[in-house]
Amino acid sequence: MPSQLFSPIHLGNLELSNRIIVAPMCQYSAKDGSMNDWHLMHLGQYAVSGAGLVIVEASGVEAQGRITPGCVGLYSDENEAAMARVIKFYREFGNAKIGIQLAHAGRKASSDLPWLGGTSLAADDPRAWPTEAPSALPYASDWHVPAALDEDGMARIKTAFADAALRAKRLGYDAIEVHAAHGYLLHQFLSPYSNKRDDAYGGDLAGRMKFPLEVFETVRAVFDNGTPVGIRVSATDWVEGSWDVDQTIAFVKELQTRGCDFVDVSSGGNAPEQKIDAGPGYQTGFAADIRRATGMPTMAVGQITEPKQAETIVVSGQADMVALARGVLYDPRWPWHAAEELRAQAAFPPQYQRAHPPLLGQPAPANPPALKDIGGS
Numbered sequence: 001m002p003s004q005l006f007s008p009i010h011l012g013n014l015e016l017s018n019r020i021i022v023a024p025m026c027q028y029s030a031k032d033g034s035m036n037d038w039h040l041m042h043l044g045q046y047a048v049s050g051a052g053l054v055i056v057e058a059s060g061v062e063a064q065g066r067i068t069p070g071c072v073g074l075y076s077d078e079n080e081a082a083m084a085r086v087i088k089f090y091r092e093f094g095n096a097k098i099g100i101q102l103a104h105a106g107r108k109a110s111s112d113l114p115w116l117g118g119t120s121l122a123a124d125d126p127r128a129w130p131t132e133a134p135s136a137l138p139y140a141s142d143w144h145v146p147a148a149l150d151e152d153g154m155a156r157i158k159t160a161f162a163d164a165a166l167r168a169k170r171l172g173y174d175a176i177e178v179h180a181a182h183g184y185l186l187h188q189f190l191s192p193y194s195n196k197r198d199d200a201y202g203g204d205l206a207g208r209m210k211f212p213l214e215v216f217e218t219v220r221a222v223f224d225n226g227t228p229v230g231i232r233v234s235a236t237d238w239v240e241g242s243w244d245v246d247q248t249i250a251f252v253k254e255l256q257t258r259g260c261d262f263v264d265v266s267s268g269g270n271a272p273e274q275k276i277d278a279g280p281g282y283q284t285g286f287a288a289d290i291r292r293a294t295g296m297p298t299m300a301v302g303q304i305t306e307p308k309q310a311e312t313i314v315v316s317g318q319a320d321m322v323a324l325a326r327g328v329l330y331d332p333r334w335p336w337h338a339a340e341e342l343r344a345q346a347a348f349p350p351q352y353q354r355a356h357p358p359l360l361g362q363p364a365p366a367n368p369p370a371l372k373d374i375g376g377s
Helices: 037-047 077-093 151-171 183-190 205-222 245-256 283-294 307-315 328-332 334-343 350-355
Strands: 007-011 015-018 020-022 055-058 095-104 173-179 227-234 263-266 296-303 321-324 347-348 372-374
Touching: 007 296, 020 334, 037 055, 055 173, 055 263, 077 095, 077 151, 095 151, 095 321, 151 173, 151 205, 173 183, 173 205, 183 205, 205 227, 227 245, 245 263, 245 283, 263 283, 263 372, 307 321, 307 334, 321 328, 347 350
Parallel strands: 020 055, 020 321, 055 095, 095 173, 173 227, 227 263, 263 296, 296 321
Antiparallel strands: 007 015, 347 372
């Protein structure tokens, strides 16, 4: 039976050659939000990896929306020009489609780099900046206290998402993902753990969903050309009585009516006291619940490491796609190896064809194509 993991899928007007997604992974290596040669190398390796889609790391829609001083942004002409250079390189040599995740960190912004501790920057640190959130509640007791957003502030952030979306459109991204997971701003609005507002943007589920839905509508409106626009969600806070999968399903149903093309299902990140029951594929059940309840094309992510595990997730209907992060950091050629194991096909540059065991010892073609398929027959 042909591999389902390596079968094509459509998102909006975009066709992916397979269902392997390289998840957005922060590199904490930008300067003033602008990409550099590290990103050229990092994304370039995935351009020829054989994946169906690569999603660029969380990109702040305004400077104060970045997680750390090293995070990528898409809020200035300089950011856009630096990103254009990387995307040009990616497209010149690669074959995988490329998307971007647009984000705002909210109260988890102004944090230090992970290898320097990853905690809240001290107020007197010259790299720090003021933060904002739905409510004036710090992420943890030893973190800075954010200012509660007023309606002018929310309007400013919606405009920032729209402006970043326009930049992404000019850059020619194939897909857009709005970040509403991992305890960042839109997740902060969704969760009763972090949203204690008593106005129209708080209280019951409809109120807490209001601002994230408005942001999504703002981004969706920019892409009226069929470019897929999706969402990343945390399906649960892993805290009793807080944000959970049932509320996530309700949120996704609202997104469906607003033209959402896919949902990328993760979890956690909003509460230091979260109790995560982690293990191989520990989040795929959430993706399955959302897919079953909504019919929305879903990506499953979280400790998906083995090709047969990924194949089973797709074949069994738990998710339509699998997104890998740490697995492809460790093995950027994961799709090639999966194709070998599943006797499937993945795009393979002719310059590397000697590494494909069935081709060892065979002469290279006189006029190799732009890309060569790897995998069994």
